[in-house]
Protein backbone atom coordinates (compact mmCIF):
# COMPACT_ATOMS: atom_id res chain seq x y z
CA UNK A 720 0.00 0.00 0.00
CA UNK A 721 1.31 3.45 -0.87
CA UNK A 722 1.16 5.79 2.10
CA UNK A 723 -0.35 9.15 1.23
CA UNK A 724 -0.87 12.20 3.41
CA UNK A 725 -3.07 15.26 3.18
CA UNK A 726 -0.40 17.92 2.54
CA UNK A 727 -1.65 20.57 4.97
CA UNK A 728 -2.90 18.79 8.14
CA UNK A 729 -3.88 22.09 9.81
CA UNK A 730 -5.94 23.30 6.83
CA UNK A 731 -9.22 25.00 7.75
CA UNK A 732 -11.03 22.12 6.08
CA UNK A 733 -9.88 18.87 4.51
CA UNK A 734 -11.19 20.01 1.17
CA UNK A 735 -10.37 22.02 -1.93
CA UNK A 736 -12.46 24.68 -3.72
CA UNK A 737 -15.13 23.26 -6.06
CA UNK A 738 -14.63 23.76 -9.82
CA UNK A 739 -15.16 27.38 -10.84
CA UNK A 740 -14.77 28.78 -7.34
CA UNK A 741 -11.78 30.92 -6.31
CA UNK A 742 -8.75 28.73 -5.71
CA UNK A 743 -10.01 25.84 -7.84
CA UNK A 744 -8.01 24.19 -10.60
CA UNK A 745 -7.92 26.12 -13.90
CA UNK A 746 -10.09 28.87 -12.37
CA UNK A 747 -10.57 31.57 -15.02
CA UNK A 748 -9.09 34.77 -13.57
CA UNK A 749 -9.90 36.88 -16.68
CA UNK A 750 -6.35 37.36 -17.95
CA UNK A 751 -4.94 34.13 -16.46
CA UNK A 752 -5.80 30.63 -15.28
CA UNK A 753 -5.01 29.07 -11.90
CA UNK A 754 -2.55 26.19 -12.36
CA UNK A 755 -3.26 24.42 -9.09
CA UNK A 756 -5.61 24.31 -6.15
CA UNK A 757 -5.45 26.40 -3.00
CA UNK A 758 -5.68 24.67 0.36
CA UNK A 759 -6.37 27.36 2.95
CA UNK A 760 -4.32 26.89 6.10
CA UNK A 761 -2.84 29.11 8.83
CA UNK A 762 0.40 30.89 8.05
CA UNK A 763 3.27 28.90 9.52
CA UNK A 764 1.42 25.58 9.63
CA UNK A 765 3.22 22.49 8.36
CA UNK A 766 3.26 21.20 4.79
CA UNK A 767 3.88 17.46 4.37
CA UNK A 768 4.94 15.49 1.33
CA UNK A 769 1.91 13.54 0.12
CA UNK A 770 4.06 10.52 -0.70
CA UNK A 771 7.69 9.44 -0.88
CA UNK A 772 9.92 10.88 -3.57
CA UNK A 773 12.89 13.03 -4.45
CA UNK A 774 13.23 16.83 -4.36
CA UNK A 775 14.11 17.77 -7.95
CA UNK A 776 13.80 21.56 -7.83
CA UNK A 777 13.17 24.46 -5.49
CA UNK A 778 12.90 28.19 -6.00
CA UNK A 779 10.93 31.40 -5.61
CA UNK A 780 7.12 31.31 -6.00
CA UNK A 781 6.44 34.97 -5.33
CA UNK A 782 8.56 37.95 -4.43
CA UNK A 783 8.12 41.70 -3.99
CA UNK A 784 10.87 42.03 -6.59
CA UNK A 785 8.38 40.63 -9.14
CA UNK A 786 5.10 42.20 -7.94
CA UNK A 787 5.05 44.78 -5.11
CA UNK A 788 1.99 43.27 -3.33
CA UNK A 789 3.71 39.87 -3.04
CA UNK A 790 5.65 38.60 -0.05
CA UNK A 791 8.51 36.25 -0.72
CA UNK A 792 7.45 32.59 -0.87
CA UNK A 793 9.09 29.43 -2.22
CA UNK A 794 8.19 26.20 -3.97
CA UNK A 795 9.39 22.60 -3.76
CA UNK A 796 9.05 20.10 -6.63
CA UNK A 797 8.95 16.43 -5.64
CA UNK A 798 9.12 13.56 -8.11
CA UNK A 799 7.05 10.74 -6.69
CA UNK A 800 8.80 7.44 -6.04
CA UNK A 801 5.75 5.33 -6.81
CA UNK A 802 5.01 6.96 -10.16
CA UNK A 803 8.12 8.82 -11.29
CA UNK A 804 6.38 10.78 -14.06
CA UNK A 805 4.11 12.28 -11.38
CA UNK A 806 5.53 15.50 -9.97
CA UNK A 807 4.03 17.46 -7.08
CA UNK A 808 4.61 21.17 -6.66
CA UNK A 809 4.14 22.61 -3.17
CA UNK A 810 4.13 26.39 -3.54
CA UNK A 811 3.67 29.61 -1.59
CA UNK A 812 5.73 28.23 1.29
CA UNK A 813 7.09 30.68 3.85
CA UNK A 814 10.08 28.44 4.47
CA UNK A 815 11.41 25.06 3.36
CA UNK A 816 12.92 22.16 5.30
CA UNK A 817 14.43 20.18 2.43
CA UNK A 818 17.02 20.64 -0.28
CA UNK A 819 17.36 19.59 -3.91
CA UNK A 820 18.40 15.93 -4.12
CA UNK A 821 16.83 14.90 -0.79
CA UNK A 822 14.82 11.70 -0.69
CA UNK A 823 11.55 12.36 1.09
CA UNK A 824 9.31 10.01 3.05
CA UNK A 825 5.53 10.12 2.81
CA UNK A 826 4.31 12.57 5.44
CA UNK A 827 7.69 14.26 5.91
CA UNK A 828 7.65 17.98 6.75
CA UNK A 829 8.89 19.92 3.72
CA UNK A 830 8.11 23.46 4.82
CA UNK A 831 5.47 25.81 6.21
CA UNK A 832 2.56 27.72 4.71
CA UNK A 833 3.54 31.26 3.74
CA UNK A 834 1.59 34.42 3.12
CA UNK A 835 1.70 35.73 -0.45
CA UNK A 836 -0.31 38.92 -0.35
CA UNK A 837 0.86 42.08 1.33
CA UNK A 838 -2.55 43.71 1.94
CA UNK A 839 -1.08 47.17 2.45
CA UNK A 840 0.26 47.13 -1.11
CA UNK A 841 -2.91 45.94 -2.89
CA UNK A 842 -4.48 48.86 -4.76
CA UNK A 843 -7.63 49.37 -6.81
CA UNK A 844 -5.52 48.65 -9.88
CA UNK A 845 -4.61 45.14 -8.65
CA UNK A 846 -6.40 42.24 -10.46
CA UNK A 847 -10.03 41.62 -9.29
CA UNK A 848 -9.26 38.10 -8.00
CA UNK A 849 -6.54 39.61 -5.80
CA UNK A 850 -9.09 42.06 -4.34
CA UNK A 851 -11.34 39.07 -3.53
CA UNK A 852 -8.55 37.20 -1.74
CA UNK A 853 -7.73 40.35 0.23
CA UNK A 854 -11.31 40.44 1.58
CA UNK A 855 -10.90 36.95 3.06
CA UNK A 856 -9.74 36.66 6.61
CA UNK A 857 -7.64 33.59 6.00
CA UNK A 858 -5.35 34.67 3.21
CA UNK A 859 -2.65 32.06 3.65
CA UNK A 860 -2.68 28.82 1.72
CA UNK A 861 -0.76 25.97 0.20
CA UNK A 862 -0.83 26.31 -3.58
CA UNK A 863 -0.55 22.76 -4.97
CA UNK A 864 0.10 21.71 -8.58
CA UNK A 865 0.39 18.24 -10.12
CA UNK A 866 2.29 17.35 -13.30
CA UNK A 867 2.92 14.44 -15.51
CA UNK A 868 6.54 15.17 -16.55
CA UNK A 869 7.77 17.67 -17.43
CA UNK A 870 6.62 20.36 -14.99
CA UNK A 871 6.43 23.98 -16.09
CA UNK A 872 9.69 25.69 -15.31
CA UNK A 873 8.99 28.95 -13.53
CA UNK A 874 8.94 31.89 -15.91
CA UNK A 875 10.80 30.04 -18.67
CA UNK A 876 8.52 31.16 -21.45
CA UNK A 877 6.71 34.05 -19.83
CA UNK A 878 3.33 32.27 -19.58
CA UNK A 879 3.70 31.10 -15.99
CA UNK A 880 3.89 33.41 -13.01
CA UNK A 881 2.96 32.90 -9.36
CA UNK A 882 0.89 29.77 -10.00
CA UNK A 883 -1.03 31.25 -12.92
CA UNK A 884 -0.93 30.60 -16.66
CA UNK A 885 -1.30 33.57 -19.00
CA UNK A 886 -2.49 31.74 -22.11
CA UNK A 887 -5.73 29.90 -23.06
CA UNK A 888 -3.95 26.70 -24.01
CA UNK A 889 -3.41 24.57 -20.90
CA UNK A 890 0.09 23.06 -20.67
CA UNK A 891 -0.18 19.37 -21.61
CA UNK A 892 1.67 18.11 -18.56
CA UNK A 893 -0.44 20.04 -16.04
CA UNK A 894 -3.00 17.81 -14.31
CA UNK A 895 -6.13 18.51 -12.29
CA UNK A 896 -4.92 17.45 -8.80
CA UNK A 897 -8.42 17.01 -7.33
CA UNK A 898 -8.69 13.22 -7.48
CA UNK A 899 -5.06 12.80 -6.45
CA UNK A 900 -5.57 14.95 -3.34
CA UNK A 901 -8.76 13.16 -2.38
CA UNK A 902 -6.98 9.83 -2.79
CA UNK A 903 -4.87 10.80 0.25
CA UNK A 904 -7.91 10.72 2.51
CA UNK A 905 -8.62 7.02 2.52
CA UNK A 906 -5.01 5.81 2.76
CA UNK A 907 -3.40 7.57 5.71
CA UNK A 908 -2.90 11.10 6.94
CA UNK A 909 -4.94 13.08 9.45
Ligand SMILES: [Zn+2]
Pocket residue numbers: 742753755756757862863882
Ligand atom coordinates in the same frame (compact mmCIF):
# COMPACT_ATOMS: atom_id res chain seq x y z
ZN1 LIG B 1 -3.09 29.20 -5.96
